[in-house]
Amino acid sequence: xxxxxxxxxxxxxxxxxxxxxxxxxxxxxxxxxxxxxxxxxxxxxxxxxxxxxxxxxxxxxxxxxxxxxxxxxxxxxxxxxxxxxxxxxxxxxxxxxxxxxxxxxxxxxxxxxxxxxxxxxxxxxxxxxxxxxxxxxxxxxxxxxxxxxxxxxxxxxxxxxxxxxxxxxxxxxxxxxxxxxxxxxxxxxxxxxxxxxxxxxxxxxxxxxxxxxxxxxxxxxxxxxxxxxxxxxxxxxxxxxxxxxxxxxxxxxxxxxxxxxxxxxxxxxxxxxxxxxxxxxxxxxxxxxxxxxxxxxxxxxxxxxxxxxxxxxxxxxxxxxxxxxxxxxxxxxxxxxxxxxxxxxxxxxxxxxxxxxxxxxxxxxxxxxxxxxxxxxxxxxxxxxxxxxxxxxxxxxxxxxxxxxxxxxxxxxxxxxxxxxxxxxxxxxxxxxxxxxxxxxxxxxxxxxxxxxxxxxxxxxxxxxxxxxxxxxxxxxxxxxxxxxxxxxxxxxxxxxxxxxxxxxxxxxxxxxxxxxxxxxxxxxxxxxxxxxxxxxxxxxxxxxxxxxxxxxxxxxxxxxxxx
Numbered sequence: 001x002x003x004x005x006x007x008x009x010x011x012x013x014x015x016x017x018x019x020x021x022x023x024x025x026x027x028x029x030x031x032x033x034x035x036x037x038x039x040x041x042x043x044x045x046x047x048x049x050x051x052x053x054x055x056x057x058x059x060x061x062x063x064x065x066x067x068x069x070x071x072x073x074x075x076x077x078x079x080x081x082x083x084x085x086x087x088x089x090x091x092x093x094x095x096x097x098x099x100x101x102x103x104x105x106x107x108x109x110x111x112x113x114x115x116x117x118x119x120x121x122x123x124x125x126x127x128x129x130x131x132x133x134x135x136x137x138x139x140x141x142x143x144x145x146x147x148x149x150x151x152x153x154x155x156x157x158x159x160x161x162x163x164x165x166x167x168x169x170x171x172x173x174x175x176x177x178x179x180x181x182x183x184x185x186x187x188x189x190x191x192x193x194x195x196x197x198x199x200x201x202x203x204x205x206x207x208x209x210x211x212x213x214x215x216x217x218x219x220x221x222x223x224x225x226x227x228x229x230x231x232x233x234x235x236x237x238x239x240x241x242x243x244x245x246x247x248x249x250x251x252x253x254x255x256x257x258x259x260x261x262x263x264x265x266x267x268x269x270x271x272x273x274x275x276x277x278x279x280x281x282x283x284x285x286x287x288x289x290x291x292x293x294x295x296x297x298x299x300x301x302x303x304x305x306x307x308x309x310x311x312x313x314x315x316x317x318x319x320x321x322x323x324x325x326x327x328x329x330x331x332x333x334x335x336x337x338x339x340x341x342x343x344x345x346x347x348x349x350x351x352x353x354x355x356x357x358x359x360x361x362x363x364x365x366x367x368x369x370x371x372x373x374x375x376x377x378x379x380x381x382x383x384x385x386x387x388x389x390x391x392x393x394x395x396x397x398x399x400x401x402x403x404x405x406x407x408x409x410x411x412x413x414x415x416x417x418x419x420x421x422x423x424x425x426x427x428x429x430x431x432x433x434x435x436x437x438x439x440x441x442x443x444x445x446x447x448x449x450x451x452x453x454x455x456x457x458x459x460x461x462x463x464x465x466x467x468x469x470x471x472x473x474x475x476x477x478x479x480x481x482x483x484x485x486x487x488x489x490x491x492x493x494x495x496x497x498x499x500x501x502x503x504x505x506x507x508x509x510x511x512x513x514x515x516x517x518x519x520x521x522x523x524x525x526x527x528x529x530x531x532x533x534x535x536x537x538x539x540x541x542x543x544x545x546x547x548x549x550x551x552x553x554x555x556x557x558x559x560x561x562x563x564x
Contacts, residue, residue: 001123026563041114041146046134047460048153051163051260053232054083056154069117072110075100077125088246103136107219110137111144120136125274129157129176131201159198160231160260164238165274168197170266175438179485181261183413197264204229204259208250211243215264219243222269229259233307234283236276280531280538281551283308283486284470285463287490289314291450291480298473298523310469313453313458314482320425320446329420329445330355334365338443339416341373343389344399348422349373350382351447363387374402387440396521398500399431409439423449450478455486467491470551471516471534473526475499477506484510493551497530499523 005268011526033559045064050056057065057080065071065084072093073081081090093101093109101109105123114120128134129152141148157178168176175196179186181203191198191214194221200210206225215221221244243263276282284307288295296312302309304430330352332338343349356365372391373379382389393401398543409417418441421432425446432442451476453462463469464487472490480503483490489511490496497516498504516533518526534549541549 008021009184018303023061041111042116042118042120044110044114044120044122044141044148045144046137046148047127048075048127048129048155049123049125050149050154051126051156051159051232052230053079053163054080056159057084058151058153061151061153064119064121065123068112068119068121070119071121071123072106073111073123074125075308077123081123091187094119099197101131104140107137107140108396110418111141111146114146115465127153127157130155130157131180131383138428156201156231156260158416160228161278163232163236163261164226164228164260164262164270165272165276166226166262166266166269167273168262168264168266170269174272179209188213188214192218194223194265197262197266199261200261202258203227204255204257205263206491207261208247209260210261215243219263223263224265226262226267226270227255227259228360229255229257230264231260232276234306238270238274238277242271245469255434259360276306279306284308285468285552286530287312287464287472287494288468289474289483291315291476295523296525301524301527305527310460312456312487314479314486315450317350318449318451319351320449326351326447327353329422329443330359330365332418332443333369333420333466334361334367336416336428338369338418338420339414340367340370340372340419340432340440342419343378343382344374344402344404344420344421344423346375346377346381346450347424347450349378352422353381353385368494372406374399389517396500398502398521403431403434406435406438409420417441419447421445422444425449444484452482452485461487464488464494465489465550467493467552471495471497471530473497473499473523473530474503474507475523477503479503480506480510492505493549496532499526501545 024361025104028449045068047061047064048058062084065081068085068089068300070548071081071085071090071244073090075092075094075098078090078092085394091109093106100106104151107192110120110122120348121538122137125135125281129150134150138148157168166174170434171507175193177191177196177200178199179200181200198214200206207225211225214223223243224240225243225246226238227246227250230236234235237255239246239249239253257525281302282305285304286307288298288309288311290311299311333341341352343352355360366387370390371382371387373382373389375395375397379389379392393405393406394399411417417439421442421444423444423446429444456464464483466474469490472494474497476499481544482500495515496507496512497518498507499515499518500521501517504517507514516526516529518529537551538551
């Protein structure tokens with residue numbers, strides 16, 4: 001897991017000096033120094049971070065994290081903390097060897113920070129109530145007479161089975177046994193009843209041993225066993241087998257590491273109740289080459305499908321090199337020079353709004369004008385400014401659809417025949433030509449310039465080139481050109497999804513094979529099309545017996561080539 005650059009224990013405590021002891025001159029009698037008052041400690045709160053999903057924290061836990069002065073976090077819980085607070089608040093509880101601190105050392109760190117803070121939060125991954133992991137740390141605090149409180153959370157004992165698709169009781173099962181898989185004192189002969197559901201914490205790499213000991217003690221070889229790793233996160237993967245078959249299955253599997261192991265008939269419930277791992281894009285890392293458009297809704301929909309979306313800026317928007325054209329156009333807009341104003345991008349709306357506000361004007365400047373717009377983000381920006389468009393294409397949100405809806409010029413109905421089109425410096429003149437054919441006089445004004453953004457960080461460029469992303473979503477031709485320009489071509493395994501035919505054509509011209517094309521030219525339709533494609537990959541993989549259907553798990557040598 002990649003963790004943010006936060007201070008470690010050594011960095012957090014560096015630079016603190018001990019004041020020198022004073023020595024009385026010879027022959028001078030010094031009164032005994034009165035005892036120093038005990039240093040006041042800030043509040044100390046232990047928070048159970050849960051099994052891994054940051055959204056499973058309780059509301060109280062989130063409030064305390066946001067209020068805390070310092071957060072001492074387990075290494076693998078630091079990403080959960082980073083979801084809610086700034087990185088400078090978090091101290092990762094690891095030593096110089098990048099290993100988790102021993103409980104006593106972690107408690108001493110908490111005490112040291114509490115002496116200079118009003119509130120220190122100790123964030124612990126998992127459920128320390130079930131595992132007892134906090135007992136050594138709390139013992140140190142008690143010896144120091146420090147008070148504390150504990151905020152429980154979603155337990156891995158209930159959270160992981162819920163995400164894996166089964167209950168711990170049901171049918172003929174009426175007893176649940178929770179065990180530490182690393183405990184050498186487990187009495188295996190007491191675990192033979194088929195009425196028991198057995199839960200082994202930290203049992204991922206010990207699943208074969210667990211199965212062997214249960215079989216040796218007399219448990220049926222056909223008893224189901226499930227191993228869930230990275231539970232409740234987008235990297236969750238559950239392996240299901242039987243006690244008799246799990247050894248061979250895991251031997252040929254690449255999965256390893258800590259895991260949550262369940263043994264019992266309740267695992268059969270997965271056939272009906274497995275919901276999380278069946279999300280079409282679960283675990284997919286999806287890259288969105290971003291323009292200046294707001295992608296928040298697109299990101300949220302991707303997350304709802306189980307994906308992990310990432311943005312990379314591909315363009316930077318700058319004012320025109322010479323502002324005179326825009327100044328004259330805005331003056332004409334106010335003075336009644338135009339009959340229509342057409343907006344084809346969010347950036348055009350922003351440019352006109354900024355120019356009007358520069359002159360102390362507002363949305364009332366559009367009084368008497370008809371406004372045309374295309375694109376959900378463009379329309380939303382106009383409405384936010386206080387302008388409701390008069391003309392919006394009903395279907396596809398592109399300039400061709402807009403031109404098809406635009407009425408022809410009628411000298412009897414239209415006293416003014418001019419249209420103002422504030423656009424980018426690289427816009428095509430297809431719309432302009434179409435409007436001229438309809439009898440309009442078009443003033444196509446450069447309202448903003450788009451320039452290529454700076455290259456993304458090295459790790460992002462590496463992931464793009466080596467197949468670290470499962471899919472890339474291109475929402476315009478410029479995102480194709482600029483992403484290839486600043487970061488290189490996506491790897492051959494990466495699914496390329498395009499919002500419309502023109503974007504797909506540009507992708508093909510850059511040597512990319514387009515795997516997904518949205519039926520409707522909207523970002524949300526593009527996400528839906530990617531989800532359908534991912535589901536087809538899943539079904540094909542299951543039919544052929546493949547373990548994974550995520551594109552990033554495959555690494556063909558050949559570069560992606562466009563289809564001919």
